[in-house]
Amino acid sequence: MTKVSITVDGVLHESEVEPRTLLVHYLREQIGKVGTVVGCDTSSCGACTILLDGRSAKSCSVLAVQADGSSVTTIEGLAGEEWHxxxxxxxxxxxxxxxxxxxxxxxxxxxxxxxxxxxxxxxxxxxxxxxxxxxxxxxxxxxxxxxxxxxxxxxx
Amino acid sequence: MTELADHVAAIGRPIKRKEDARLLTGKTQWTDNIQLPGALHMAILRSPMGHAKITKLDVSGALKYPGVEAAYSATELGDLNGSVPCVWPVTDDMVAPDFPALAKGEVRHMGDCVALVLAHTAAQAADALEGIVVEYATLPAVIDMEAAIADGSPLVHSDKGTNKCYTYHLQPQGDSAYAEAKAKADVVVKRRFINQRLIPAFMEPRAVVAAPMGTSGELTIWSATQVPHVLRVLLTLVTGVPENKLRVVAPDVGGGFGGKLQCYREEILCVALANKLGRPIKWTETRSEDMVATHHGRDQIQDIEIAATKDGKLLGLKVDLIANMGAYLQIITPGIPLLGMFMYPGIYKMDAYDFTCIGVFTNTTPTDAYRGAGRPESTYAIERIMDELANEIGMEPMELRKKNWIKHEEFPYTTVAGLTYDSGNYEAATEKALALFKYDELRKEQEKRRASGDKVQLGIGISTFTEMCGLAPSRTLGALKYVAGGWEHCTIRVLPTGKVELVTGTSPHGQGHETAWSQIASDTLGIPVDDIEVIHGDTRTSPYGMDTYGSRSLAVGGQAILRAGEKVVEKARLIAAHQLECSPADLEFDHGTFRVKGDPSKEKAIQAVAFEAFTAHDLPDGLEPTLQAESTVDPQDFSYPHGTHLCAMEVDTETGKSVMRSYVCVDDIGIQINPLIVEGQVHGGLAQGIAQALYEGAVYDSDGQLLTASFADYLVPGAPDLPSFTTDHTVTPSTTNPLGTKGVGEAGAIASTPAVINAIVDALRPFGVNDMPMPAHPMTVWRTLNAARQGGK
Missing domain, CATH: 1.10.150.120 ([2Fe-2S]-binding domain)
Structure with missing residues (x-):
């Protein structure tokens, strides 16, 4: 297990992850951000797209450990007081x-x-x-x- | 925000969808979101072979992996290894092989389930599949349908002695009628069309959670399904868990297109194991599993022959199909070609029709419903052959259609296939489409390009389609040997505070029923759209229903909403009359308020009546408390939407590349409840139909390997692969239901495929091209063109 610090939708999460854990599985299964979804296993469909340090990334193509120290915005954190x-x-x-x-x-x-x-x-x-x-x-x-x-x- | 503040009718308005808020903010309830304490995750070992004997299978090695609780092959599973049901035995002598959830000694298609592992996490379960020892002895596979029914073919099911599932004939005018029509014909055009295999490719992969929940031995199943009600009955029949102990929930479901109209192996396994082990079982497929284990669609060889006079009057039509069942029969596999059977004559009048379909087993994933289910295939064949006939007799293809279609004043019209089309106005839709498309201008440009030998040729494709919606009168289904009915249910409850619960038996998965159904009830009850909650997709809260497929939900379910709403108003009228001290007949009901005729100051809102019905302090003698009503409607007949679709393709004669220049369609789906949703349905259907023409095709090699088993290999079009569409409509109300609605879910997918291929063929006609295989990839177009140029016709 590896320790990672990832800010997700403005909240810092300190977590232990298996090194092989994909960012999307970390988001969905470890910290409950189930608004981000999985649609394929070839990084073709983009259903899992999030913003990683402000730029779009397919979270099925990033390991959670690679996102260590980064800031992630998911669909759940996109809206402020009003919708984006x-x-x-x-x-x-x-x-x-x-x-x-x-x-x-x-x-x-x-x-x-x-x-x-x-x-x-x-x-x-x-x-x-x-x-x-x-x-x-x-x-x-x-x-x-x-x-x-x-x-x-x-x-x- | 109340959408109905101005008291304008809700029906017909492009109201923004209620569903969107949760979908746009990530607050959706997908089945895979459900995490239950103590759940075991299921992973399935699938056959990598098209056809093989399992010579060794030992699952014990998987048990040594971390987190694993159990592993099963068919041997360990024993009696819990239920068989996938088929509910449409189309003929008395149909061959129906056993389809066990886990294979028993032999695998028959790539993706067949061999064994399974249950572990604490999905990753642990997937890892442990490595511990299963399995050895196969290859058996000869048969993939090609004609090879499968030739003498000496390897058998998919050796115990059946044949690969033929059934032979079905329809000869409404008798067995010699077509021959007689043909004898009178000046022209007979015959073609073989290959309607290739497609993969539904809904975006949300299938997922199932089965869990013992509650206090009464109840088992709850959440499944990404289109058909929670049908599924409950079938799971009961297969697993033996009593129906009253089984609750099936379809939470938010991410698309289906027929692919989630099923009772799948994995659903059966999850239910059986959760019931046996007494703990939650969860399974979510990977996309690669989906491509081999979710049923496929289409896959027919269509031999079609049309007989006509030299001036273009149609005399008869003969259709010989070979339809690929795949390795096994699923829920309505054998019936899919028969849903198309009635529609081959399309919108045209003729004297004789002769249809034969042979269903064939091959070592491929089973086929079943995919958007349109039989009707895209029939529409493709008739609309393609109309263009070929037009070419043969030297007639403009739209003129040929006009000469033969059913005229507006001839409705209702009983076709040569025996269906009675309710209503239609092909003239109006066509006139509108031709104008939007600028048909004459494009024809002139086409002439110019032909004359100048432009390397990019322009082709115009026509599809004047109709389809059969509103599945279906239960008696008709019975006559076709389908084992369920076609009714739909609605319950409407006006709650004490005036809010409404509308319980529907339809089960939306992207169609916007929560919005559209509210609109229907709003107009009926005079209660604002936003005060109406649509409840669906849970057999505990909406116990009766026939679910969502076949463009049926509005045409059938809409009637139930209307009738339940009317019953509520009638009961409310009795209460209001009692309290206003008048006769019920002396009340008028307008926008939710009862008023005494001639004394409008005496009034009572329906919400106030609901409160009175709740307290029950002052109800008419004998009238039951509460303001609610239910209705179950069996439709009187099908409905027949239609439309004129026009496509312009630019085809590069040097590279074979085709570019869609414009696509115009004018659909007539009767009365529209929500035009915004209607347009969206048309767009999505067009994309899938165009994808069949240009991009998609499931391809097997001769050993039964699916070569297109991921999104990297199966070309679901992306945004750059499609144009914006021009859509419009005419309105010819259906006469078979009181709302006048027809159905729109499948229209675009049914109509568009032949329009695109007709356009490509039209572009290349001067070179001698008279057919184009699908999908018309540039290489395919280039090869076809080159073959034609080299003298082959």
Missing amino acids: PVQAAFKECHGLQCGYCTPGMVMSAVDLLGENPNPTEAEIREGLEGNLCRCTGYHNIVKSVALAAQNMKGGK
């Missing part, structure tokens, strides 16, 4: 159906807009390439991200 504009836009545009890809999709979109606050439709689609959705056909996800970009202008 990306969350609000997903509801407004019906950018989710079953909602299983949604935590990862939202976190990827947050990172995408951090990098490119004014993306074209093609840039949104390319930016979300690592996140699979089986319900929406991406149409309303793309609309959601575009609306979030618009709403975030001048704000965040």
Whole structure:
């Protein structure tokens, strides 16, 4: 077992982990952050995407020990007093159906807009390439991200 | 926030979904989130072989691994090794092999369950699989359907003596009618289409938790299932745990698309073991397990022949299917092709229809329902062959369709397959779609590109589809030998404080029933949408239901909501009349308030009536307290949504790369409850149908190895692989249910596949291309084009 200190959604967690533990399993099973989910085992689907020190990462592709000393934001810690504009836009545009890809999709979109606050439709689609959705056909996800970009202008 | 503050009808409004708040903030209850004290995690050793004898199997080594409590093969499991049920014996002589949860001496497909381990953590259980000693002796595998029914084929089930599961005929006009129609025809076009195997690939992997809970020997099963009610009955029949001791809960479920319409091996094992050991058993599949052990869809060889006059009047249709069952039969495996059987004639009038389907066993994962379940296959075949016939007789493909489709004024119309289509307006949907698509302009551009020899050719694909929704009148299901009914249930309770509990037997997994069902009840009761709680997916709280699949939930379940709501209002009327001292007939009911006709100052809100019904201090003599009602509705008939889908593909004739330039669809699903949800359903369906045309296909090698057994190998499209869609609608109410709704869950997936392939074929028609295998990867397009260029037609 290895000791790790990871700040998750603003709270510092000191934990013992098996060195082989994936960050996503640490989040879900050790500290109960079950809002972040697992969708595949080939790092293809992006359902487990979180922000690792502010940048999006697939938490199935990071070992918990690699996140030692880092700060993780999950879907559960994204909203402050109000929802993040990306969350609000997903509801407004019906950018989710079953909602299983949604935590990862939202976190990827947050990172995408951090990098490119004014993306074209093609840039949104390319930016979300690592996140699979089986319900929406991406149409309303793309609309959601575009609306979030618009709403975030001048704000965040 | 009350969405209905302005007292506008809730039905028809694009109300934002109630479900979204928990889904967008990570507060969702997925089955895998459930962690119970003392739970044992199950890991399954699966066959890496397509077909083999198990010559040695010793699970004792697994017991030495840390955290392991037990390990089982079929031998140790004994009588607890239940068999997966099939509830649709389509013919009296159907061959139905045993499908034990753990294989007994022989594995028949990659992913077949061989043994299992129970340990304190999932990782420990997975580790301990290494301790199981298993040896196989390879048996010849059969993957190809035609090879499987040829003489001398290796047998999937040697004790059955055949790989043929069943042969099914439908000849509504008699056995010589098609031959007579064909004799009168000037043109007969015949094609073989391969409707390839697909993997449902819902995003939430399957998961099960089975636990002895409560005080009465009750066993609770949480499962990522579409069908908690059906599952409870089947688990009872398979495991022997009495139904009244079994509670099945479908918590938040992350997509299904038919893939979670099942009673799976792993569900049976979890229930049997939790019952035996008296402690919780949990299993969550990996995606790699999902790809081999969740049922697959489609996989049919379609020989289709259409007979017509030279000016394009259809005379008859003959369909010969070979349908892949896979290695075993699951819940409705053999019936899937028959759900398509009635729909091959599509929207067209003709004189004769002849259908035959042969179901075949192969050493592959079993097939079953996948979005559309039989109807995408039939729609693909008829819409493809219509284009081929148009080409053969030199007619514009939309003109051929117009000439033969059922006219608006001809509804209700009984088709050559024997179904009575309720309503439709193919003319209106088509006119709207053609305008949105700018059809004539694109045809002109196509001409130009053809004339100039542009290396990128433009193709236009049409799909004027219909489908059969609202499964189903129970008597019809009985006549088809399906062993369940097709009704749906709703209970509505107006609570003392005026809030509403709406209990539905449908079981949503992304469809937004909590929102849409509230809208229906809101209009019926005159109570705001936000005051209505929709309760679903738990056999303890919603004991009656037939669950969610086949675009049935609204068409059937919606009727039950409406009728239960009406019964509540009728009871409330009796109470209100008693207290307002008038006759019930003298009350009018508007937006939740009863008013005395001619004296509107005398009024009582339905919420106030609910409180009176609760206190029961002053009710009419003989009337029972509480304001609640229930309704179980068996639908009168199916409903038949339709639409016109148009696709423009640009095909690079040098590289074979196809790019979707535009996709327009105008769907008519009758009355829409929530247009926002409707559009979302259409988009998602389109994506899956387009994926069949362009991207997805489950591929086995000749030994039965699934070569596409992960998301790295099976191409579920990502955002860059799809365009934005142009969707619109017309509204032709259904006449078979009082809400006038039809169904939308599968429409996009049913309609889009032929539209895309028709467009690619259309682009390459000048080169002699007259078919395109799916998925139309660039290499496939390039090879097909090259073969045509080199003189093969």
